[in-house]
Amino acid sequence: MTLRMQMPHRLVRAGTVSALTLVALGGPTPAPGAAAEAELASIPVKALRIAASKQGAPYKWGAKGPDSFDCSGLTLYSYRRAGRALPRTAAQQYRRTEHVARSSRRDGDLVFFHSGSGIYHVGIYAGDDRIWHAPKAGAVVRLERIWSRAVWYGRVR
DSSP: OOHHHHSOHHHHHHTOOOHHHHHHTTOOOOOTTHHHHHHHHHHHHHHHHHHHHTTTOBBOTTOBSSSOBOHHHHHHHHHHHHTOOOOSSHHHHHHHSEEEOGGGOOTTOEEEEEETTEEEEEEEEOSTTEEEEOOSTTOBOEEEEOOOSOEEEEEOO
16 A cells, blocks of 8 residues: 555645654654655755746846846756755856766756856756756746756755
Protein backbone atom coordinates (compact mmCIF):
# COMPACT_ATOMS: atom_id res chain seq x y z
CA MET A 1 0.00 0.00 0.00
CA THR A 2 1.43 3.39 -0.93
CA LEU A 3 1.64 6.40 1.34
CA ARG A 4 -0.88 8.22 -0.85
CA MET A 5 -3.41 5.43 -0.33
CA GLN A 6 -2.91 5.47 3.45
CA MET A 7 -3.50 9.21 3.86
CA PRO A 8 -6.95 10.81 4.11
CA HIS A 9 -7.84 12.03 0.62
CA ARG A 10 -8.45 15.64 1.67
CA LEU A 11 -4.91 15.94 3.11
CA VAL A 12 -3.20 14.52 0.05
CA ARG A 13 -5.37 16.59 -2.31
CA ALA A 14 -4.55 19.78 -0.40
CA GLY A 15 -0.84 18.94 -0.33
CA THR A 16 -0.72 19.38 3.43
CA VAL A 17 0.86 16.10 4.47
CA SER A 18 3.88 17.00 6.60
CA ALA A 19 6.16 14.99 8.85
CA LEU A 20 4.00 15.96 11.84
CA THR A 21 0.83 14.89 10.05
CA LEU A 22 2.37 11.51 9.26
CA VAL A 23 3.30 10.99 12.90
CA ALA A 24 -0.12 12.09 14.16
CA LEU A 25 -1.91 9.77 11.76
CA GLY A 26 0.42 6.84 12.39
CA GLY A 27 2.06 6.94 8.99
CA PRO A 28 5.70 6.17 8.31
CA THR A 29 8.06 8.51 10.14
CA PRO A 30 10.66 10.21 7.97
CA ALA A 31 14.33 9.75 8.79
CA PRO A 32 15.90 12.44 11.00
CA GLY A 33 16.77 15.45 8.86
CA ALA A 34 14.58 14.28 5.97
CA ALA A 35 12.17 17.19 6.39
CA ALA A 36 15.08 19.66 6.34
CA GLU A 37 16.54 17.92 3.24
CA ALA A 38 13.14 18.07 1.51
CA GLU A 39 12.86 21.77 2.32
CA LEU A 40 16.33 22.44 0.88
CA ALA A 41 15.49 20.44 -2.24
CA SER A 42 12.28 22.38 -2.75
CA ILE A 43 14.02 25.77 -2.87
CA PRO A 44 15.72 25.19 -6.25
CA VAL A 45 12.46 23.80 -7.66
CA LYS A 46 10.58 26.88 -6.41
CA ALA A 47 13.23 29.14 -7.95
CA LEU A 48 12.90 27.27 -11.25
CA ARG A 49 9.11 27.70 -11.23
CA ILE A 50 9.43 31.39 -10.42
CA ALA A 51 11.87 31.91 -13.30
CA ALA A 52 9.50 30.06 -15.65
CA SER A 53 6.62 32.28 -14.51
CA LYS A 54 8.56 35.26 -15.86
CA GLN A 55 8.49 33.90 -19.42
CA GLY A 56 8.20 36.80 -21.85
CA ALA A 57 9.50 39.46 -19.44
CA PRO A 58 11.87 41.76 -21.35
CA TYR A 59 15.62 41.79 -20.88
CA LYS A 60 16.93 45.02 -19.43
CA TRP A 61 20.56 45.43 -18.38
CA GLY A 62 20.82 45.80 -14.60
CA ALA A 63 17.16 44.88 -13.99
CA LYS A 64 16.29 42.47 -11.19
CA GLY A 65 12.52 42.23 -11.52
CA PRO A 66 9.71 41.92 -11.14
CA ASP A 67 8.87 43.07 -14.68
CA SER A 68 12.23 43.01 -16.49
CA PHE A 69 15.53 41.24 -15.89
CA ASP A 70 19.11 40.77 -16.90
CA CYS A 71 20.54 37.25 -16.54
CA SER A 72 21.76 37.47 -12.95
CA GLY A 73 18.76 39.62 -12.03
CA LEU A 74 16.47 36.72 -12.99
CA THR A 75 18.41 34.21 -10.88
CA LEU A 76 18.63 36.63 -7.96
CA TYR A 77 14.89 37.40 -8.12
CA SER A 78 13.87 33.74 -8.49
CA TYR A 79 15.97 32.51 -5.59
CA ARG A 80 15.05 35.44 -3.36
CA ARG A 81 11.34 34.69 -3.90
CA ALA A 82 12.08 31.00 -3.16
CA GLY A 83 13.77 31.92 0.12
CA ARG A 84 17.51 32.21 -0.63
CA ALA A 85 19.60 35.33 -1.07
CA LEU A 86 22.13 35.53 -3.89
CA PRO A 87 24.64 38.26 -4.70
CA ARG A 88 24.01 40.52 -7.70
CA THR A 89 26.36 39.42 -10.50
CA ALA A 90 26.80 36.06 -12.23
CA ALA A 91 30.45 35.83 -11.10
CA GLN A 92 29.49 36.58 -7.48
CA GLN A 93 26.69 34.01 -7.69
CA TYR A 94 29.13 31.38 -8.96
CA ARG A 95 31.45 32.00 -6.01
CA ARG A 96 28.50 31.61 -3.61
CA THR A 97 27.30 28.25 -4.98
CA GLU A 98 28.42 24.68 -4.37
CA HIS A 99 30.05 23.66 -7.64
CA VAL A 100 28.69 20.43 -9.12
CA ALA A 101 29.64 18.25 -12.07
CA ARG A 102 27.49 18.15 -15.19
CA SER A 103 26.58 14.55 -14.31
CA SER A 104 25.28 15.70 -10.90
CA ARG A 105 23.25 18.73 -12.03
CA ARG A 106 19.63 18.96 -10.96
CA ASP A 107 16.64 21.10 -11.82
CA GLY A 108 17.09 24.51 -10.22
CA ASP A 109 20.89 24.48 -10.27
CA LEU A 110 22.52 27.55 -11.77
CA VAL A 111 24.28 27.24 -15.12
CA PHE A 112 27.23 29.59 -15.58
CA PHE A 113 28.60 30.30 -19.05
CA HIS A 114 32.29 31.14 -19.11
CA SER A 115 35.06 32.19 -21.41
CA GLY A 116 38.32 31.08 -19.85
CA SER A 117 37.98 31.96 -16.18
CA GLY A 118 35.46 34.80 -16.75
CA ILE A 119 31.74 34.19 -16.28
CA TYR A 120 29.54 36.10 -18.71
CA HIS A 121 26.04 34.60 -18.31
CA VAL A 122 23.85 32.60 -15.90
CA GLY A 123 20.56 30.72 -16.14
CA ILE A 124 18.54 28.20 -14.11
CA TYR A 125 18.75 24.55 -15.15
CA ALA A 126 15.38 23.13 -16.22
CA GLY A 127 16.38 19.58 -17.17
CA ASP A 128 16.97 18.05 -20.59
CA ASP A 129 19.93 20.41 -21.31
CA ARG A 130 17.67 23.49 -21.07
CA ILE A 131 17.74 26.67 -18.99
CA TRP A 132 15.42 29.52 -18.13
CA HIS A 133 17.30 32.77 -18.68
CA ALA A 134 17.18 36.41 -19.70
CA PRO A 135 19.46 36.22 -22.74
CA LYS A 136 20.28 39.70 -24.09
CA ALA A 137 19.00 43.13 -25.06
CA GLY A 138 15.97 42.88 -27.34
CA ALA A 139 15.07 39.40 -26.06
CA VAL A 140 12.74 38.10 -23.35
CA VAL A 141 12.98 35.55 -20.53
CA ARG A 142 12.70 32.16 -22.18
CA LEU A 143 13.45 28.45 -22.01
CA GLU A 144 16.35 27.53 -24.26
CA ARG A 145 18.81 24.72 -24.92
CA ILE A 146 22.29 25.12 -23.46
CA TRP A 147 24.27 26.18 -26.52
CA SER A 148 27.83 25.85 -25.22
CA ARG A 149 30.04 23.25 -23.60
CA ALA A 150 31.81 26.05 -21.68
CA VAL A 151 29.49 25.93 -18.68
CA TRP A 152 29.87 25.31 -14.97
CA TYR A 153 27.08 24.29 -12.61
CA GLY A 154 26.41 25.66 -9.15
CA ARG A 155 23.95 24.56 -6.47
CA VAL A 156 22.41 27.14 -4.17
CA ARG A 157 22.33 25.98 -0.55
